[in-house]
Amino acid sequence: MTRSLRRGGRGDSLIEVLIAMSLTAITALGIIGSQLWLARNERSLMARELATSIADSVAEGIRHDADRDPLVTQWRTRAAALLPDGDVDVLDRGDGLRIAVVKWRAQALSDGQAACAEPGVGANLACVTVAFAR
16 A cells, blocks of 8 residues: 555656646746847837937037038938938928938837828838927
8 A cells, every 4th residue: 555655656756747847838928028028129119219319419410500401411321321221311391390200120010010101101100209399
């Protein structure tokens, strides 16, 4: 009888180890998934912050300088170097209102991030717009 009890005890501990390993693996996969999601969102926020800074610099530069072509060319070069497929445009809306648009290729637009609302920007592109008057 002691032999049968020992055999039953060994089987139970093996099942307990398998359950513990399964729970550990599921927990580890959940943690890894959340870390990947956080890293993706951090990259997206850093790109948006950089684009906002570029758009603000373009708006300030045009507001203070009459010749905007060299300024826009300079910031286009910087945007292309700092953002994936980065580009800068300045749109004239009339009545002295202008809009600085910085656009870049988004890796994948997240659920809370909408595509760019500016016309002519394109699909899978994120953008930042800053309206200003001269």
